[in-house]
Amino acid sequence: MSLTLAQLAQALDAELRGDGRTLIEGMATLKDAVPGQLSFLANGRYRRHLAATRASAVILRAAEAGAAPSAVLICDDPYLAYARAARLLHPADTLPRGIHPQAVVDPAAEVDASAWVGPGAVVEARASVGAGVFIGPACVLAAGVSIGAGSRLVARVTVLAGARVGQRALLHPGVVIGSDGFGMARVAQRWEKIPQVGSVSIGDDVEIGANTTVDRGALGDTVIEEGVKIDNQVQVAHNVFIGAHTAIAGCVGISGSTRIGRHCTLAGGVGVVGHLDIADHVHITGMSMVTHSIRAAGTYSAGTPLMENRAWRHNAVRMKQLDRWVRRLDELEKKFSIKELSK
């Protein structure tokens, strides 16, 4: 898709400095762009690439405009403007409609006439596929699940247990929704399975990354509210609740019955233990383990910093003795004050 800089400036509500007739045919980073492409500067880390960019135009803040060797599109939020420009220049493919002859659709499933069911996909009885939905190759929709209008299951997505997925969902390959939760009771040194009979409820505008798993509730539902964004390889256990517009980065694990608030962010590799309550607007930094409920909005962290291995070995030994030293420090302070007092 090609657009002129003038068209882009108008669509992005940006101030153009440069020739509005310049034709833009795609986007690239400052470093990789070639003439005819649009770039952007949002993260200061990449400012060093601005002066040498070959892009025909750059989206940036007013303060950076002077340093650009090209036309500029000035706006307050260059990252957002980049998102919108990318959407204009790389519009989504037109989706097919119908049922591929090598799909397996149960006669008792309801598939909207405007939806697509791809090759190798399986849609079982009483499953419901809404208007404009795209069910990619090798997806499995088990009996009774429903997929809201405009959703896209890219490929090899599995939805089970009567799960209800909202509108405009985007589920990436390998996603599993509605697998059994990990519930067992201990009986005489063996594990006895707790039947998992709940379901999963997913709101509108939710995106779920490749190979992420969302278990069904044991009783009641696992709930993901509207606008939640989840990255790849995240594990969401049974009866977890994730509040609206929360974003969860890759490799996070959330244990059973935990409630995450709205507008939270969990960075990569975070783990949250079960049965906790995390307030709205809580941000957890990477690879932290959350072991208690969090009542106040804010940013929370755990973990040790990276060290050269030799230094780490010395320090790690000390971590095992921390309590002992603090007692030694207490003792020393006490002796010292007694001595001072007794002077």
Next chain:
Amino acid sequence: MSLTLAQLAQALDAELRGDGRTLIEGMATLKDAVPGQLSFLANGRYRRHLAATRASAVILRAAEAGAAPSAVLICDDPYLAYARAARLLHPADTLPRGIHPQAVVDPAAEVDASAWVGPGAVVEARASVGAGVFIGPACVLAAGVSIGAGSRLVARVTVLAGARVGQRALLHPGVVIGSDGFGMARVAQRWEKIPQVGSVSIGDDVEIGANTTVDRGALGDTVIEEGVKIDNQVQVAHNVFIGAHTAIAGCVGISGSTRIGRHCTLAGGVGVVGHLDIADHVHITGMSMVTHSIRAAGTYSAGTPLMENRAWRHNAVRMKQLDRWVRRLDELEKKFSIKELSK
């Protein structure tokens, strides 16, 4: 499925206080239950929901019975009684039998007449599928694997490398059994693959969660003994041995040739390095890294506690200097004693 309270009391061997003719049609949590449903109180955390529950009956311990606004089923282990009640009230679906016309079953595979092979499933030569087995949609059973009687492969499960799965296994979507282990030798700055020629042996009554991976042995087998329960997104490397009745929560990674004992529990996100030996009845808390063998039963932990981010930054700097301070403390103690002595 509907049962009377009297029937449930008898089946659960529980003491009923209330009207035995009350009809129960399902289970729900204390908070969500409506009349006609049964609930339970096992975790003290949820006691606060007891007084206001609308459940027609609650499974609980004798000590809690007085606080219930409903009929009660009194027993010593309410969690186990809940598991059993859930199974009675939500019996498993009757499974189909036969081979779906869109399954691909090699003529040299052996599929028991009472088993089911679903649409899109692939069963290669010499694979053996036992009595009553359910092979869900889009599963792949490679040449020579065997699945024991009564097992259920929910959907999109892959079993390779001649792996042998025991009876009554429950394998959730996305599980991969028998993928190559990660074995390489370094030659002149390049990696040369070690052929992975072992297999996987899985005992009876094993459950494996969604998107979990279990590699084949390099030589010899990766072994998962009977009654082991594994959650979602767990990685079990080549030649790992997991003893009977051990439970492994989500996102755990176990490196090659490590031996985990029987009746152990590994909480979420734990990592275990390779070639270790972990005794029976060892419990590892969440996100700990196990770097040495463990000879004694008990509970083991690692990790730093969650802190408000500002406090964490200050403390994290100090973690890099631990060894230095301890030396300062040593020095100060020495000076102090010398001074005291020289007084």
Next chain:
Amino acid sequence: MSLTLAQLAQALDAELRGDGRTLIEGMATLKDAVPGQLSFLANGRYRRHLAATRASAVILRAAEAGAAPSAVLICDDPYLAYARAARLLHPADTLPRGIHPQAVVDPAAEVDASAWVGPGAVVEARASVGAGVFIGPACVLAAGVSIGAGSRLVARVTVLAGARVGQRALLHPGVVIGSDGFGMARVAQRWEKIPQVGSVSIGDDVEIGANTTVDRGALGDTVIEEGVKIDNQVQVAHNVFIGAHTAIAGCVGISGSTRIGRHCTLAGGVGVVGHLDIADHVHITGMSMVTHSIRAAGTYSAGTPLMENRAWRHNAVRMKQLDRWVRRLDELEKKFSIKELSK
């Protein structure tokens, strides 16, 4: 496959001590081997099994030869010799060629006549499958992707977004290449998706483990250079660059736009935050989080050591107060020196 010890000694360029006519029919560990099998001793941890091995021959270093109860094959790198012996004794299966009748191949795809496309596999328009490639059951190759000659996609692999996979790649079940990166801009408390329009470029001789995910670039490509080896359940985010011959163990997560050098190793469970630059020949030990760029080759670590749970609880409390104690220690040192001076 059977070979004599003399044949093996020649192929491995090893010194044979023993009867060259002995027939070897396979490999096994020192502990499991039976007569007729070859074993090896590379890791000192397993030396204790040497004296009692029933193997007909053992590959080992000259210094260990005296302790073997069997014939020996002496060489400098027994692990590498084992790799090569295993390949000789367990040669790879001959691969089929052609397109299975239950594969779905678009007429506009290019599949080499010497390649195989298995049952349930989907190959979309303009996808290119090179000479001798094996596309296993239920794989999905989306429009425009290319798979280089001699590559093997074992089963249920998904390749999207025009990704280009080099020659002799080995992609294990559940791998997803080319899923959308996790890119969003925040607008009025909601997340707006950044279109992900880049691709993935994978060099020759790359191996990628089961259920690993590699996202497409946002703009430009995610790049995995030649000879890189990636284990199971690894997450590689958009626009990551991984240099040639780097090895990445299971459960690692690498955030967006990070550049990993050549000949690096990342042990299991490592996390790397985004936009970093890691030099060549850097080694990160297990479960460390990398939060800053690393300019110098070497080994780096983070994390706390495993402790008995009771000791850990005491020490963990102290980790939250580290900064405070160091200040107390500072204070005490100051007072002490003042006192000493004022004596």
